[in-house]
Amino acid sequence: MTAIAHRYEFVYLFDVTNGNPNGDPDAGNLPRLDPETNCGLVTDVALKRKIRNFVTLDKDGSTGYAIYMQEKAVLNNQHKRAYDALEIKPEDKKLPKDEAKAREITAWMCANFFDVRTFGAVMTTGVNAGQVRGPVQLAFATSVEPVLPLEISITRMAVTTEKEAEAQSGDNRTMGRKHILPYGLYRAHGFVSAKLAERTGFSDDDLQLLWRALINMFEHDRSAARGEMAARKLIVFEHDNAMGNAPAHVLFDTVKVTRAKQEDDGPARSFADYRVKVDAEMLPQGVSVREYL
């Protein structure tokens, strides 16, 4: 596989309606908030998880597209069998002393696993060659405006244990909580390094798959907690040069998200309340922009 020849940056906009895009384990699963601005946050790893899950569904484990970091839900249960067959030696914690062999191992992982090739992975302790640094990097996604988390109480017409039923003398009702955002538009920034892609073999096909994953991943991540999530815009900047032709922050600044009606300061409740503008004239030389969505 030939690696990509250009550096890329991308701006990714997605929204949530009546759902929780990313729970905060520190705050009882409330949607993550930036305490200084009250803007919502979605971590980079939350987005990467969804990209991995989409690729698993899309490629269905075909050669070269295995996923190393698996979620139980998508496991095809060969785990145990293969584990026994492989008889992993526990004392072998360090990378082989032989550098050529170490390279071979890393190369094989890159060739076979999409997520190792894309995001990198830490394999083994000790020698540096066991670490793969992937070409694709995402930053935290932040909501465009402050969001309002709501706590919704819900009831369940059943109890879990006999004891609970007795305590309620047969009423059998429990209450729970759901945390939702009525609406939030989130903006994420991403980076693709052509030079690191050379090392892992991240190809143009892989790049197209990444775009496809970003566009479609929420369609396959429906759940009671998420509500309605959707990818709204994927704006990709391509540099002519592998090293890049302009600073990333200059490119990100050309994408402006504003309210559709400037005088409207009421709460936003749909994507129609926002306007996205790419200032193509402001683009530096050698950079082209493309909207995939």
Add this chain to the structure above:
Amino acid sequence: MSFGVRLEIWGERACFTRPEMKVERVSYDVITPSAARGILEAIHWKPAIRWHIDRIHVLNPIRFESIRRNEVGGKLSPASVAKAMKAGSTAGLATYVDEDRQQRAATVLRDVHYLIEAHFQLTGRAGPDDSVGKHLDIFNRRARKGQCFHAPCLGVREFPASFELLEEGALPPEPAAGVELDKDLGWMLHDIDFADGMTPHFFRACMKKGVIEVPPWQAVEVKA
């Protein structure tokens, strides 16, 4: 410093993890020379040169924020990869995230802005084609255009760094209001000696008028 460079870097968040608090990461108050070197290397580096950080200017107030995330605990062993290579199948070679879940908090910096002053030296691996001027030109050209080998980051890769070259002769930016200009930051990681079994070296970081003077790598005040 005839071939020094000055690079302004900033970002929304940063985590320069203290080695003594790595499980639930806690950042140092400011960027370490090691992390600053990583940023310069992200823009330009060859085995023929080695970057040395001279000074760090702290331009924004030091503020923290806490973030807890789901992470995994384990790493992949090369033996299992070797076995899978022999078997010619990726079956079973995976980390099951649910089985290896760790929730970890990170105390990270908010809205950081630094000016790094640095220079480089040629190493023993410099060939006849390597001259100081050549590498300096490459770095300056790239930094001026925003080019980089990979996106530089502020300690960890989820916190990207924006950068801009401060041209020769230009005045360094003034620290923002509210910056505590004089502060003893205690012992801080200088860098890791990769040539000597990855021994960490530490130095006493003191901020004077917003500037941290980084002692040279070989200096006596740098302790392993």
